[in-house]
Structures are given as C-alpha cells and as structure tokens.
Amino acid sequence: MDMRKTILKDAGALLVVAILVSTAIFVFTPMARLAKAGQIGQIKVQEGFEFAFPPTGWTIVGPASIIQTTGHPGGECQIGYHAAKMFSTGNRFFVQMGTPTFNGKKGGGNILTFWHKQLSSNNHQDQLFVFVTNDLVNYVQITGYTSSMDWTYETINLDSFIKPTKTMQVWFIAILNYGNGVYLDEVTITGVSGY
Ligand SMILES: [Ca+2]
Numbered sequence: 001m002d003m004r005k006t007i008l009k010d011a012g013a014l015l016v017v018a019i020l021v022s023t024a025i026f027v028f029t030p031m032a033r034l035a036k037a038g039q040i041g042q043i044k045v046q047e048g049f050e051f052a053f054p055p056t057g058w059t060i061v062g063p064a065s066i067i068q069t070t071g072h073p074g075g076e077c078q079i080g081y082h083a084a085k086m087f088s089t090g091n092r093f094f095v096q097m098g099t100p101t102f103n104g105k106k107g108g109g110n111i112l113t114f115w116h117k118q119l120s121s122n123n124h125q126d127q128l129f130v131f132v133t134n135d136l137v138n139y140v141q142i143t144g145y146t147s148s149m150d151w152t153y154e155t156i157n158l159d160s161f162i163k164p165t166k167t168m169q170v171w172f173i174a175i176l177n178y179g180n181g182v183y184l185d186e187v188t189i190t191g192v193s194g195y
Helices: 003-036
Strands: 043-047 059-061 066-070 082-086 094-098 109-118 127-133 139-145 149-157 169-175 182-192
Touching: 082 094, 109 127, 109 139, 127 182, 139 149, 169 182
Parallel strands: none
Antiparallel strands: 043 182, 059 094, 066 082, 082 182, 094 169, 109 149, 109 182, 127 139, 127 169
16 A cells, blocks of 8 residues: 555544544533533432431431431331431420522522331321422422321422522421321432423
C-alpha cells in the first residue's frame, strides 16, 4: 500500500470516528447540560434512616417517641436495616418529623415517595398525616392514613397541592393511640423532567 492510500485510509477512519464522536456529543450533551443544570432527576431529599439519627437536617418534635429501628426488610424496616418509628410512650400522642428544607423551584417538579406502615394493636390504631409547606408558616395536608396497614409505598406529586417555592418542607405527623407505631422509611423528594 503506497503512502497516499495509507493516508486516505487513515483519513477515512478518522472521519468515521469524528462522526461517531460528534453524534454522541449531539445526543448526550443536551441531557448532560440539563442534568448539570439541575433540571431533571435532581434528588432533593433522600433519607433511609440508615445512619445518624435523627438524620441530618430533619426536625423532630417529640424525640422520646421517635426512634431508629433495626431489623430486616419487611419487618422493622423496608429498605436496608433501619427505619424511623413514631410510637406511643406515656401520654405523648402527637409527634412530628420534618424533612430538610428543599428548593422546589429548582430541578423540576417535586415528587415525594416513601414507605410506611402502621399496624393496629388490640384495636388501637396509630395514624399518619402528611403536610407540605412552601413558606414554613402555612401547611397544606397532602394525605392521611387512619387504618391498619403493612409496609406500603406512596408516590405523591407535591406540586398538585402547593405552588413550588425555594423553601419547602414536608412534615410527617403521627397521632399515636397505643397502636404498633407509625414506621417511615426511604423518604425521597425528586425533581422530574418536563417542568
Ligand atoms: Ca432504611
């Protein structure tokens, strides 16, 4: 093969590589830029209660009745080995867990997911109510669970309940009545695309 053919062959190979690279850049750059800009899939809150307790950034009201459980998934926790549990002790019937504040205007819409369970005990039933705030002053109830239930996964679009702001927070409020407690695990608030 003479020098000219070799150069032409190399040039052809380079051209193919250049086309492939530019196609990859064209396809992936917009996605990468959006992700970098926090426009899609941004995890704003994620807490599995696996480590320090109370978790960093969370606010708990009624600490004597809120503990970190240890056990296998499906029992004392759902994901990993630990969960949070709100339960009756003495005359304390009302306890609260607030997520870290998060920016609801950045990273797309706000989807809350969590696992929870609240089994009754001798007809005593603990209850869970979930609230969201966009000003840390006024709270809107998202949902409530008043009957006995084993581990259940919830997905809730917070934006259906309140206008997103830069300072938002979700509160889990348990009304305790000597049931088997209200368990909470793997709480996430994630941004979604198309916002
Ligand atoms: Ca966990």
